[in-house]
Amino acid sequence: MIKMKEITKFYSSGFVKTFVLRNIDLDVKEGEFLTIMGPSGAGKSTLLHILGMLDSPSSGEYFFYDKPVHRLSERQLSDLHKNHIGFVFQSYHLIDDLTVYENLETPLLYKKVKGSERKGKIAEMLDRFNMVAKKDLFPNQLSGGQQQKVAVARAIIINPKLILADEPTGNLNTKEGTEVMDLLKELNEGGTTIIQVTHSEKNASYGRRIINLVDGWIVDK
Amino acid sequence: MFLNYIKIAWRNIKRYKGYSFINIFGLAIGLACCMLILLWVQDELQYDRFHTNLHDLYRINAEFHKTEPVSHYWPMCAPLAPALKEEYPEIVKAARFTRLRRGQLVKYRDQNFLEPRICLTDPDFFSMFTFPLLEGDPQTVLSDPQSIVLVESTALKYFGNENPIGKVLNINNEQDFTVAGVLRDIPENSTIQFDFLLPFVRIEDFEKAWAVLDNWSLSGFATYIQLEEKASSESLENKIAYYLQKHVPESEDVIYLQAFKNLHLFSSHVQFSIEGQGDITYVYIFSLVALFILVIASINFMNLATARSAKRAKEVGLRKVVGAKRAQLICQFFYESVGLAFLSLILAVVLVELFLPIFSNLSGKTLVLDFSSHIHIVIAILLMTLLTGFLSGTYPALFLSSLKPVQVLKGTLKTEGRGFLFRRILVVSQFSLSILLIICTIVVSRQIGYMQNKKLGFNREHIVYLPMREELAERFETLKTELKKKSGIVNVAASSSLPTSGVILTTDKVSWEGKNPEDNVVLEVTSTGYDFIETFNMEVVEGRSFSKEFVTDEEKAVVINETAKKIMGMEDPVGKQLIFGDAATIIIGVVKDYHFKSMHSEIEPLLMAIVPTLYRYVFIKLESGNIPNTIADIKSIWGTFFPDTPFEYHFLDEAYDKLYRTEQRMGTLFNYFTVLAILISCLGLFGLASFMAEKRTKEIGIRKVLGASLSGIVVLLNKQFTKWILIANLVSWPIAYYAMFKWLQGFAYRIKLEFWTFALAAMIALAIAMMTVSYQSIKAALADPADSLRYE
């Protein structure tokens, strides 16, 4: 499903290049549950963003279902992205001016899903996450865990093939964290590929494969 | 999707109520001003356009080349119109038109009114001009010399619901006229205005002294002609240019045609301006002002929208994460800004409706907002709104949508950089325009004040004038004696003209001993009675004023002004002979120059003589105390002399106000629009300042924790804006200087452009901006630093 070859990412300020990712080779098969670990500032988020096509690498090749992502236009990327990838951030990142319902609706709108089908899907998500009563609240009226649940719901509402989760439980308490992790596990069992970044060994144990990132290098443990 | 955009936009408006208000309201004020001005401009441009024959109608004017600059005027002699029509087949119709100089007493049964708007014209008038007759036949209506035509509202005034046709009106207790037609009321935007029309052939009955139907030398009537369709006005002009010389060989006047459609706006070079006359310069100036205000308001709108859009970066990033294409985001921002602009437009229409009566009053027009008849304005405003909305959406639409989601979400995005420069340019241009307007306002109002207060060369205070009918002239001296017996009256005099409206005669038929025959001297002539010079406190610099002690003073003596003395080149004019027309007169004195016309023109050489038959006005100088009582006395004396003539009086001051009414009106409007322009600029600055202060809340918090004082923080924020305003001044000063220099050229007597005007404008702009910014920064500085820091 995913094939990365010699992916490098650096930021240049003046004449100084700061490397964040160096020569990353990575293969991920469909249905995998992969965990990326490593110290803070190692480049985990950057890697995840590149995987999610939210950012582009400085050099290297990236194939997604054999399509050369590094050569696609912005429009093609956004098509790939909106049909196949769901993203969950550590700090939830919901649209502040939209209600829970509308936040869930937005990806469907961009996917041009019909009105009745849209209503059905949103209702199903709200039901599944026990958020029916909260559907008309704004993000700032929810607790962190509730917000993250909405963020996960928003990511999976388009039935993505791949879910990318950047420290999804980082801002949650244990109980909320476990709920989110259980959910990811359930999705994985349903066939969705999951790549998560985490610091916690416990969360890492949900996955079947772990890679370690240090200073932008993949290192074996 | 669309609904989603609307929701977001609406919630944004609600969330940032202050900004949204400033943004929408600012643009609404701008659009409203612009609409009002455009209504005015449109009305000026539509003047006289209702005549169906408009393109074939001309007025005959004459040029007189002996003066510098060449003088143009429109009053023609009476025989010209019929003679031209007779001789040139391409002139299909011709009509003379004139308004009687004074009000006439019009009687129907036991009602009588003094009617100021009685005009005389030829029968062709009705088929040339589009003044629809409600009653009567346009072909024949004024053919009968006993007939009279009146307008609807006047007919109603005299006859109520009775049928006016065939009713007999009496004028001045002398002549009877039979109503032969009723016209629809004359539109306000018509140069030709009247309440009554009489047959032109009756002119000699009213203007006995100077109106002679077959005299080619006495002029005073507008002459309108209609050319055959597609006839060339130039070829006719070539044929008739020296037509007057056929009848008056020594005449120096060259006649030419002025298109009737140009009469209202393009006649400022023609002498004897018609009441209500416009000037294309003001149309240009106000169109420019409208544009300025709109630009200022649009800049504001763009500025605030841009500043605020930085807050939307996160939303943009997230929308991209969940699948938005760039094009969709661009659309979203355009929809939003255009929608907001149209919200302003709706508010603007409400504002226009609200302020239209006040504006109409200020501009002296009756304006109505009627979308169907102002298609141009509607389209222009719609386009402007669309453009403003579009431009203000450009920055967020193009810049924000181009960002990679991570840039926004990680918060590493520097929104300052580009948007900042863009906003700085906008603010500077906005303030440049405001400062330009401030300078223009100061200069315009100073010039108006100058004209009104300049030493006229005589004292016009406490002088009332009474218009006088011809037959009163012979009884003037007795009237004067009676009046002078009253205690509140200082002096009484008569004259042929008001000291505001020039003279009754311009002549070059003067000669004197030692005159170089090559020289052509043009003199203005006025008839002034005894005591005229004394009544107005004019200064006699040589010789003496008219006096009853010298029997020969009447018709044999003249007084000239200093300019005349200079132009005639006389060393010692008193006692010299001056041949004027065919009368030999003696110069008995020289008066100090005084302004007998408006300040648009320079003082010309003047000759004053006593010709009682030409008296048209009685001037009475009053003592300052108890004026109403004195007026009542005058009224009762007037009543015993002329029981049939209603008493009519005016203060000379009012005549002066009238003289500069156009400038004054334009000045007032200018003031209002400048204040609005500044207000809009400041609204924008206020929004921007609060936005900046908010952005720097954290910095301000830290500075406070570190011990910065309140004043230090205020200065910090003000510094930036001050710099911008100084730059704006540098931009606007040269433009303002040039524009005002040009405008002042139109006045013979004008103020100097002084540096302080510019400095003052700068100070005003700076002061207002500082107040605005300081308010915001004090608010930011007073906020508890803990509050601002906690949220980071």
Ligand SMILES: Nc1ncnc2c1ncn2[C@@H]1O[C@H](COP(=O)(O)OP(=O)(O)O)[C@@H](O)[C@H]1O
């Ligand atoms: N826009 C940027 N410019 C320069 N350096 C950046 C930028 N974004 C991230 N970095 C640097 O890249 C490194 C990796 O960041 P990140 O991928 O967020 O690490 P992690 O998620 O592993 O903590 C960090 O050292 C960070 O400072």
Ligand SMILES: [Mg+2]
């Ligand atoms: Mg990270």
